[in-house]
Each structure stands twice: as C-alpha cells, then as structure tokens.
Amino acid sequence: MNLFTHVRGILIEILNNLSSKGVLPTDTDFSNITVEPPKDTRHGDMATNAAMVLSKLVATRPRELAQTISDSLAKVEIISSVDIAGPGFINISLSEVCWQNLLSSVLLAGKNFGRSNMGFSQKVNVEFVSANPTGPLHVGHTRGAVFGDALASLLSYSGFEVTREYYINDGGAQVDALARSIFLRYQEAFGRKVVFADGTYPGDYLIPIAIGLKEKVGESYLNKSEDEWLPELRDYAVDAMMDLIRSDLDLLGIKMDTFFSEKSLYGSGQIEAALGRLRENGLIYKGVLEPPKGKTTDDWEPREQTLFKSTEHGDDVDRPVLKSDGSWTYFAPDIAYHFDKLSRGFDRLIDIFGADHGGYVKRMKAAVSALSNGKVPLDIKLCQLVKLYQNGEPYKMSKRAGNFVMLRDLVKQVGPDVTRFVMLTRKNDAALDFDFQKVLEQSRENPVFYVQYAHARIKSVIRKAEELNIDIAEQALSEANLSSLTHASELSLIKKIAEWPRLVEVAARLYEPHRVAFYLFDLSSQLHAHWSKGSDDQSLRFLHADDLTITQSKIALACAVSIVISSGLAILGVEPAEKM
RNA sequence: GGCCCCGUGGCUCAACUGGAUAGAGCAGCCCCCUCCUAAGGGGCAGGUUAUAGGUUCGAAUCCUAUCGGGGUCGCCA
Numbered sequence: 001m002n003l004f005t006h007v008r009g010i011l012i013e014i015l016n017n018l019s020s021k022g023v024l025p026t027d028t029d030f031s032n033i034t035v036e037p038p039k040d041t042r043h044g045d046m047a048t049n050a051a052m053v054l055s056k057l058v059a060t061r062p063r064e065l066a067q068t069i070s071d072s073l074a075k076v077e078i079i080s081s082v083d084i085a086g087p088g089f090i091n092i093s094l095s096e097v098c099w100q101n102l103l104s105s106v107l108l109a110g111k112n113f114g115r116s117n118m119g120f121s122q123k124v125n126v127e128f129v130s131a132n133p134t135g136p137l138h139v140g141h142t143r144g145a146v147f148g149d150a151l152a153s154l155l156s157y158s159g160f161e162v163t164r165e166y167y168i169n170d171g172g173a174q175v176d177a178l179a180r181s182i183f184l185r186y187q188e189a190f191g192r193k194v195v196f197a198d199g200t201y202p203g204d205y206l207i208p209i210a211i212g213l214k215e216k217v218g219e220s221y222l223n224k225s226e227d228e229w230l231p232e233l234r235d236y237a238v239d240a241m242m243d244l245i246r247s248d249l250d251l252l253g254i255k256m257d258t259f260f261s262e263k264s265l266y267g268s269g270q271i272e273a274a275l276g277r278l279r280e281n282g283l284i285y286k287g288v289l290e291p292p293k294g295k296t297t298d299d300w301e302p303r304e305q306t307l308f309k310s311t312e313h314g315d316d317v318d319r320p321v322l323k324s325d326g327s328w329t330y331f332a333p334d335i336a337y338h339f340d341k342l343s344r345g346f347d348r349l350i351d352i353f354g355a356d357h358g359g360y361v362k363r364m365k366a367a368v369s370a371l372s373n374g375k376v377p378l379d380i381k382l383c384q385l386v387k388l389y390q391n392g393e394p395y396k397m398s399k400r401a402g403n404f405v406m407l408r409d410l411v412k413q414v415g416p417d418v419t420r421f422v423m424l425t426r427k428n429d430a431a432l433d434f435d436f437q438k439v440l441e442q443s444r445e446n447p448v449f450y451v452q453y454a455h456a457r458i459k460s461v462i463r464k465a466e467e468l469n470i471d472i473a474e475q476a477l478s479e480a481n482l483s484s485l486t487h488a489s490e491l492s493l494i495k496k497i498a499e500w501p502r503l504v505e506v507a508a509r510l511y512e513p514h515r516v517a518f519y520l521f522d523l524s525s526q527l528h529a530h531w532s533k534g535s536d537d538q539s540l541r542f543l544h545a546d547d548l549t550i551t552q553s554k555i556a557l558a559c560a561v562s563i564v565i566s567s568g569l570a571i572l573g574v575e576p577a578e579k580m
Numbered sequence: 581g582g583c584c585c586c587g588u589g590g591c592u593c594a595a596c597u598g599g600a601u602a603g604a605g606c607a608g609c610c611c612c613c614u615c616c617u618a619a620g621g622g623g624c625a626g627g628u629u630a631u632a633g634g635u636u637c638g639a640a641u642c643c644u645a646u647c648g649g650g651g652u653c654g655c656c657a
Contacts, residue, residue, distance in 0.1 A: 036596060039603080049599065052637065062637070086600045087637055132657065172657050262657095289654050293582045305654075316583060316653095323655035330657050358584050359652045382585075385650085426593075429585055431650075433592075442619045445592095445606060453619055461616050499596090506596050518594065518604090525604080532621035535613070543616050580619070 001105055002116070002501035007046055007079075007092065008035040014072040015050065023068065025057055035092075037499055044081070044091035045495060051088040062088025099494045100482040106497060106560045107478035114500045114567055118508060119160030125341050126152045128352035129249070129256075130167040133241035134178045135203055137248040137407040140354065143432065144383045145407075146423040146573070148352040149254045150513040151381070153571045158508035163257045163346070170238045171262035171333055177201065178241070179233040185210030186221065209240045238263075251411045252420065253573055265336045271328060274339035274371065275308075275321060283309040283370055289317060308335070313366035335367045342372050349378045350511065355429075358382055381511055383428050389435035414439050417574045421448040424517045424572055447521050451565065452577040454524035457531060458562045459578045461542040465555045468545060474563075477556040484553050487540060489530045493557060496526050500564050504571075513571065520568045527561055 011033070018024045033054075038047040051066035058065065063084055070082040070090050078098040083091050106113045128148025131141045149164065156162040181201040184194040189210050196202040213221075213236060221229045242259065249256065265271055278284050287307050291300040306322040308331070321332040341349055349368060353360065361380045368378035388395035388405060395405070411419050418439050425447055426432040442449045466472050485491070500519070507515040534541040542554040566576040 032598095034596090034599090036599095039595080039600075043600070047600085052599080055637080089600065091600095169657060174657060292653055300654080303654075307654095318654095320654060325655075327655085329655055355585070355651055357652085361584075382651095384585075430593085431586080443606095444620080446619095447605090449619065450605095453617080457617055457620085464616065503596075510597075514594095515596080519596095521604085522594095528620055529622085531616080532612085532618085535615065535618095535621080538615080541616055580617075 001102070001109075002505070003094075003098075003102060003498050004035050004037070004046065004502045007094075008033070008048075010076055011035060011048060011050060011069075011073070014069060015054075017072070018068065023058070024054060028054065028057060036502075037495075038089075038091065041492065041495075043085060043089070044083070044093040046092045046094070048090045048092070049088075051084075051090060055088065066090050096486055096491065097483075099491055099498070100485055102498055103482055103485070103494050103556060103560055104478045104480075106563065107474045107556060110474045110563060111567055111570075113563060114504050115157055115159070116501060116505060117159035118505055119155060119158050121159060121161050122347040123163070123345060124155055124160045124348050124350060125163045125165055125344075125346045126155070126350045126352070127165045127167055127341075128152075129245075129254075130169070131245065132169045132174060133238050133245065134174055134201055135241065136205055136244045139386055139388060139405045139407060139410055139434075142252070142407050142410060142419065143386050143423050143428075144352050144354060145249065145252060145254055146420045147381070147383050147428055147513065149252070150420070150424055150516075150572050151350070151352070151511055153573065154504070154508050154513050154516065157567075157571055158504060160508075164255070165258040165260060165341075166256045167337060168238070168242065168259055168261045168263075170234075171266060172330070175234050175238060176230065179230055179237045180226075182206050182210050182213060182233060182237050182240075183221070183226075183229065186213050189214045190219070190222065205244065209237070212240070248407045251408055252416050260337065260340070262333050262337065265333045265340070270340060271332050271336040274336040275332065277339065278308060278335070278367075278370055281370060283312060284321070285309060287318070289320075308363075308367070308370075310363050310366035310370075313369040315362040315366040319363045331363065331367075334364065335371070338364070338368050338378070339371050342368070342376055346376065348376060351378065351380045353380055353382050355382045355384045379511060381428050384431040386423070386432045386434050389433055389438075391437045392435065395436070417452075418448050420573050421451075421517060424514050427512065427514055447517065448574070449580075450528075451520045451524045451569070453580055454527045455562055455565045455569075456577045456580040458527070458558045458565075461558055462555060462562070464543055465551060468543070468548065468551060470548060470552050470555055472555060472559065474559065477552065477559055480552045480556050481549060482553045482556060484550050485557060489533050489540060490554075490557060493526055493530055493561065496523050497560050497564050500567075516568050516571050520565060520572075523561065523564060523568075 012030055015024060015030055019026050019028055033048065033050045035046050035048045038044060050069055052062045055062040055065045066084040066088045070084060073079055073090065073092060074082045078094050079092055080095040081093045085091055126148055129137070129141055129145045131137055137145070152162045152164050177199050178201060181196070184196060184200065185206045188194050275284060285307055286304055288302045288304050289307070303324070305320040307318040308321050310319050311317065319331055320329050321335070323329055338349065351364065364380060365378050368376060413436060422434060422439050423432065439446060444450050462472055485494070503515060503519045507513060530540065542551070542558050544551045569576050
C-alpha cells in the first residue's frame with residue numbers, strides 16, 4: 001500500500017467536504033495537490049501544498065486556508081500532529097502505530113509491496129538495442145540495452161503489459177557488405193589470400209562464422225559468381241550475427257520477446273500500406289526541400305523528392321521516403337515498422353535510441369502521430385554516450401584499429417550485476433563515465449557493493465535469528481508485536497521503506513529507472529547508519545538473545561528492508577547478495 | 581547557422597517535473613571496532629545552481645537572450 005496516496009485520499013475527502021460547505025467552489029480541480037515526503041524530515045512525515053494551491057480560488061491567505069484544512073486533518077485517527085509552516089505548507093505527522101502497521105503490511109505483501117496497477121494493463125512496446133546485425137554488441141550498445149530492459153521491468157512492475165522488442169536492420173546494403181566479408185573469410189579458410197577493402201568488416205568474429213559456412217557448403221561457393229552466393233549468404237550472415245547478439249544479451253540477462261526483421265517488410269506490401277495511410281491523409285507529396293540553414297551548401301542541389309509532410313506533426317522539415325533510384329530511404333521501412341507496432345494494438349510505444357540518433361526523434365514521432373491520428377503516444381528516450389576509463393585515464397577506442405570494447409569483454413571483466421547497476425546510476429540523457437577499476441572497488445564509492453553489502457548484512461542477522469528459533473517467515477513476522485519499534489532511527493527506516501511504492505510510481509511515470517538505483521543507495525545508507533548505532537546503543541541491535549519478542553520485531557524491520565532492496569534490484573536486473 | 585541534450589561546492593552526481601534552509605559520495609581535517617559483517621558509521625569545512633532578464637505566493641526546475649560543452653543536419657543504415 002502507498003501511504004502517501006492513502007493520506008492524499010483523506011485530504012481530498014476533506015476538501016470535497018469544504019466544497020459542499022461552500023468554503024471552496026464546487027467542482028474545484030484538486031489534481032495538482034500533492035502529498036509528499038518533505039525534504040527535511042524535521043517538517044514531519046508528509047507535506048501538502050493544498051492551501052497554497054487553493055488559496056487563489058477563494059481569495060484568502062494560504063495560511064488561513066491551511067488552518068481550516070488542518071483542523072479537519074487533526075481529527076484523523078492515524079494523524080498524530082498537524083502544523084502549518086512557511087508560506088502555507090501543511091505538515092503532517094503520523095502516529096507510531098500507523099508506521100508499525102505499515103511495516104506489517106509490507107511483510108504481508110512481501111515482494112509485491114510496491115507493485116501497482118498504475119498501468120491498467122495497458123500494452124506497451126519497448127524497442128531497444130536494435131543494433132545493426134553486423135557484429136557483436138559493444139559498450140556503446142550496453143547502456144541502451146540495460147536501460148531499456150530496466151525500464152521494461154519497471155513498467156511491468158507498475159502494471160503495464162510490456163513487450164521487449166528488437167528491430168533487426170537486415171534490409172540495407174550493410175548486410176551485403178557483411179555477406180561479402182564472410183565470403184572473404186570463407187576463401188581464407190581455404191588458404192586463399194584476401195584483402196579487406198573499405199566498407200567490409202575485417203573483425204575476427206567472422207572467422208568462426210566462415211568456418212561454419214565452409215563446413216556447411218563445402219567448396220561449392222568458391223567458383224560461383226557473387227549473384228549466386230550473395231542471396232543465400234545474406235540470410236546465413238544475419239542469422240549468425242543475431243546468434244552472437246542474442247548470446248551477448250543473454251550475458252546481461254536480457255530476453256527479448258520479439259525480434260522484428262526489417263527485411264520482412266519488403267515485398268510484403270507493408271511499406272506501401274504504411275505510406276498509403278499517410279497518403280490518404282494528404283501527407284505524401286513530391287517537392288523540393290530547402291537547403292539546411294546556415295550549413296555550408298557546396299554540394300547542395302535542389303532536387304525533387306517524394307516527401308512525408310512531417311512538419312504537419314511537429315517536425316522541422318519534411319522528410320524524404322524515396323531515393324532517386326526509386327528505392328526506399330531508411331525512414332520508409334521505419335515508418336512501416338511503427339505502423340506494424342500500431343497494428344498490433346499497443347497503447348503506447350517507447351523507443352530507446354543512442355544520442356547520435358537524436359535527429360530522428362521528431363520525424364519518428366511525427367510518423368506515429370500521423371499513423372495513429374495522434375492516439376498512440378511514442379516516447380523516445382535517448383541514451384547518452386558511455387566514456388570508458390582505465391584507472392582514471394580515458395580508454396581510447398578506435399573502430400579502425402579494431403580495439404572496440406565488446407559487451408562480452410566488459411561483462412566478463414566486471415560481471416553482469418556491476419555492469420547493469422553502474423549503467424543505471426546516471427540519468428539516461430547525461431553522459432556516463434565508466435571506469436573499469438572503480439566499478440570493482442569495494443567501498444562506499446561503488447554503489448553496487450554498498451547496496452549489496454546492506455543486503456548481505458541483513459541476511460546475515462536473519463540467519464542468526466533463525467538459529468535463535470525465530471520464525472522468519474514473512475507471514476509470521478507480519479503478525480509480530482511491533483510496538484517496541486519506537487526509536488527515531490527505526491521509525492525513519494520504516495518511513496524510508498514507505499516511500500518505495502511512491503518512488504516506483506514516479507520512476508515509471510517519468511521512464512527513469514535510475515531513480516530506483518538512487519533510492520536503493522539512500523535506503524542502504526540508512527540501514528548502514530542504523531546498524532552502526534547498534535554499537536553505541538545496544539537496544540538498537542537486531543538480535544537480543546534474551547528477548548525473542550523484541551528480536552522478532554527487529555527482524556521484521558530488517559526483513560522489510562531486504563524485501564525492498566531485492567525488489568528494487570530485481571527491477572534493475574541485479575541479483576541481491578546473500579553473503580559477502 | 582537550424583534543431584536536440586547538458587552546465588549544480590575542487591571532482592563525480594542527486595533534487596520526488598514549481599515547493600520550505602539546494603542534498604549525497606570522492607578528495608581535505610577530526611572521531612568511532614572487548615559489541616549482529618569497520619567492505620561500515622559520526623562530525624567539520626566547502627554553493628549567488630554558467631550569466632542577464634522575465635513569469636508568481638515560491639524557480640536549479642518554466643519562458644527569453646547570451647556564454648561554454650556534446651550530438652545531429654536532403655537518397656548511411
């Protein structure tokens with residue numbers, strides 16, 4: 001349960017009451033009235049801006065209105081005190097019993113504490129990674145992969161029906177280049193000398209693929225012309241690359257629900273159908289674009305093109321859908337792909353792009369808006385670059401030198417948990433520094449270890465409690481007598497736990513899984529602080545061999561913290577540590 | 581030049597999308613293990629939120645301009 005929405009409900013009831021008494025106008029909009037934890041805990045447990053928001057409507061001073069509202073709030077059973085502060089905040093404190101009861105309900109809910117139906121089972125499609133099938137994933141893809149997967153988990157935790165999807169760019173010329181590169185390696189496997197020209201892929205990862213090809217087709221390709229082997233080899237190549245990519249994703253624990261092939265859109269009439277839909281709405285026309293403003297226009301020539309009128313839907317310029325040779329631009333199958341997503345009945349679409357694709361955001365949104373008549377929102381989250389460091393020194397990657405750091409090498413070196421957590425400790429639209437050494441440090445500077453250590457400490461005392469014959473089942477703990485949990489440090493730990501459902505809601509609404517990581521760090525910090533207080537004040541320790549009732553109540557608290565930590569880590573895709 | 585993102589203590593970042601005295605970690609100084617995991621905790625110090633205006637009860641957050649950093653810019657996907 002979310003105590004904040006509960007108290008907000010009580011508040012709204014009071015406000016409705018004031019409406020019917022004529023103190024407030026009838027049909028007042030209460031939607032921007034909030035009940036939130038105050039920044040400073042000395043201000044109480046919760047604060048509402050109600051009086052400040054509403055005072056304009058009734059032409060009274062905020063503090064005066066606040067008095068009226070707080071008179072009613074003070075009568076509510078779970079509320080222990082109400083006061084008015086600053087420009088008209090109403091600060092609310094809840095009774096100790098209320099917090100103790102909350103702890104019980106957390107234990108009763110177990111790992112479901114924090115889940116919500118905020119999404120109303122709406123169908124959401126999260127498209128992410130979608131790397132070109134020309135090689136294994138590298139670090140550049142990793143952030144988007146982790147972000148998309150965590151966002152998908154977060155949304156599904158919040159009651160959305162989520163599909164994880166990968167768009168395979170297997171339609172373009174790069175697949176030909178890939179096939180030719182494999183053919184070179186294939187010739188090499190027969191001892192021939194080969195040269196990798198510009199535009200081919202010289203990476204070692206193609207060697208085993210070519211050997212596989214040799215085993216499959218023998219010598220049969222050696223003396224054939226390109227137009228004979230190329231069509232077959234294209235499919236073989238893409239399949240092989242997608243196997244590589246799938247196994248890379250596996251290393252991070254990412255399972256896609258759907259792999260959607262760009263190629264499948266060609267020759268099936270789907271691109272024509274999508275563009276047909278736009279044409280019906282009068283959004284396809286032939287015209288000449290203006291040259292880009294201010295940019296050097298040496299090679300610019302006015303040219304008539306088939307254009308999508310994306311400016312009708314918020315884009316800056318209209319976008320071409322046909323090349324001069326009559327084939328589609330990249331954008332055309334992308335429109336068709338999103339049209340396909342719409343036809344599959346999703347209520348909202350989310351695309352995760354690298355920041356270098358920021359220029360496509362407006363046109364893609366325009367396309368979805370046009371195709372769905374503005375009914376289905378497309379949200380595009382951009383992931384900024386990851387800068388690699390080795391002991392504080394920038395780690396240089398060069399595509400030409402071929403020393404690109406691969407996802408699998410990264411994960412092999414630091415492990416999937418560290419990779420995932422660290423990638424999520426920054427907002428998606430801020431650049432991220434990733435230092436191979438620092439992420440393995442075992443200190444407070446490393447959030448992964450800090451959170452894991454908190455969890456391991458809790459698990460350790462729970463194991464010891466079990467040895468004292470305490471029933472550590474969540475059900476039993478939820479029924480324990482918790483009235484001894486009255487110390488400020490214990491109550492503030494409970495209050496931090498109580499913020500979890502609200503935090504999840506905010507993070508899900510804003511598509512910001514990093515908030516989960518920061519919350520877990522905060523919660524762990526409080527746990528560590530509380531733990532240390534046990535050194536000065538024996539009564540705060542979790543284990544009391546001479547008083548099992550007290551011990552049980554303390555273990556209930558510890559257990560609730562571990563529940564929230566593991567739920568949060570589960571959203572991030574990180575395994576909680578039992579021991580360290 | 582157009583568009584998008586970013587600018588917060590010496591460093592790396594938060595700030596519940598407009599709330600109260602802007603919070604953490606690192607680095608610096610001081611302190612805490614006969615005691616559930618010190619891989620931890622407590623304290624001191626450090627800020628005109630790039631700059632200048634504006635919007636209002638109230639701005640790091642919204643608007644305008646300027647400066648600085650990154651990305652991107654008509655048939656490459």
